[in-house]
Amino acid sequence: MSAYRRGELGPVVCVVGARPNFMKMAPILRALAARQPTLPTLLVHTGQHYDRDMNDRLFEDLRLPLPDINLEVGSGSHAVQTAEVMRRFEPVVDERQPSCVLVVGDVNSTLACTLVAVKKGIPVVHVEAGLRSYDRSMPEEVNRVLTDQVADRLYTTERSAADNLAREGIAADRVHFVGNVMIDSLLDNRPLARAPAATLGAAGADPELIAGPAGYGLITLHRPSNVDKVAVLAAILGALRDISATLPLVFALHPRTRKSIEGFALWPLLDTRRIVVLPPQGYLEMLGLMANARLVLTDSGGVQEETTALGVPCLTLRENTERPITVEQGTNTLVGNDGAAIRREVAAILAGRSKSGCLPERWDGRAAERIVDDLASWLPGRLAVA
Structure with missing residues (x-):
């Protein structure tokens, strides 16, 4: 018993x-x-x-x-x-x-x-x-x-x-x-977040790339619907390459995504110094990168919440979300995985047309x-x- x-x-x-x-x-x-x-x-x-x-x-x-x-x-x-x-x-x-x-x-x-x-x-x-x-x-x-x-x-x-x-x-x-307990962790650890320049430097990347007035965008990508089909992943990476000409990008690369990029021979789409590819990062490194980003592109549920709490514009590369409050009250916008839509929404944010959002109740x-x-x-x- x-x-x-x-x-x-x-x-x-x-x-x-x-x-x-x-x-x-x-x-x-x-x-x-x-x-x-x-x-x-x-x-x-x-x-x-x-x-x-x-x-x-x-x-x-x-x-x-x-x-x-x-x-x-x-x-x-x-x-x-x-x-x-x-x-x-x-x-x-x-x-x-x-x-x-x-x-x-x-x-x-x-x-x-x-x-x-x-x-x-x-x-x-x-x-x-x-x-x-x-x-x-x-x-x-x-x-x-x-x-x-x-x-x-x-x-x-x-x-x-x-x-x-x-x-x-x-x-x-x-x-x-x-x-939201995710936000408990975020608020508790915000003062300890690592500076983005230090994170890039530790990875052997040039911190000066993200030091300009335009800032930088942060990317996380791992869902099968985005990374397991060559046409979908190629369209997303092509859009990111185009965006990087205007806004430097930091791409924290998930192992699943790396495997797909290698298997589909898509590395040439990321072959630009304007996209910094990092290995998976610790929590404090990612928190620092998110908090200081001009915008975030993601397919992660948790990142949608964290960017809302940080007040950072977020474009979610999915057709739906289980966290609708991040769209209704927060800084999140659903863009799917269409390259043209991704480019259009990034351009809108860079032109100053981003959601201001607010902190949801009890976050x-x-x-x-x-x-x-x-x-x-x-x-x-x-x-x-x-």
Whole structure:
């Protein structure tokens, strides 16, 4: 019988698996540690993203404690990776007897650990619940929908998420609007962000390239819909090359994107000194690059939120977003992956026609505190009636 079934307060098992999870979990762990009386915690890293150097760097940048357990799952197809996380996570649940399993975001590890916990009668807490792109071709969308259906406590980043959950039949008393823990991390680490010139210098690039009055644009690109088809990726890179003639660009290159560029022989499109290609960067380096950019081009969900919080114009190379508040209230504009549309929207920003945006409700750096306060009052009640 689990500790939850016995009415004991076992550890809150906090799960991270991929880079975006680290930024979301760091403020939650700090809030859990700061609360008196503290809630016992256990940090489990599934190893879904397994670059050891990048992991160590992110944990250091975010001042995250090292994981108590690393499942070291590694890469694989969606089915293989999800199944392997489940297989390795189940013995942890059996041994540690958690009072709940807390998952963040929408990666495969989120769903896998949720399924293990639910089947063992352990409450699941989902941070960043209710976000929807309504695009089931995105694996993350499937992970979000399924996790929310079985989670016991759902913490949302924006009010529209509650409407999404209500349409899916999820009771309102399971949902709690707390704000955005990604922004907790951003605000906490903004003073520590690395200067862009230092980041470029460390990578062997010329910092003077981005020192001019025009500033620079920052690029992140990794989604299969943008990088797995040669025609789509060539159109995007061609647009970036054209844009770089007016605005220098810094391209933090994801391993998946690098592999596609090499496989499709598209490096000539980036063969200009006006585009600085960097390897994957640490959190503080990326924060500095984002905060000081003239604009950001991305297909990342988290970057849409971070640029809104920073007040930096963002062009999202997707047809939809699960974070509509960044478009409705923030600095984000959806442009898809059409080269002409990308060029047109960049030109508009450079001409001074960009969104000013505002900081959404409860994106104030205190979302993690609200989560922990609610969890501390809700969890004992669940245990009492178990």
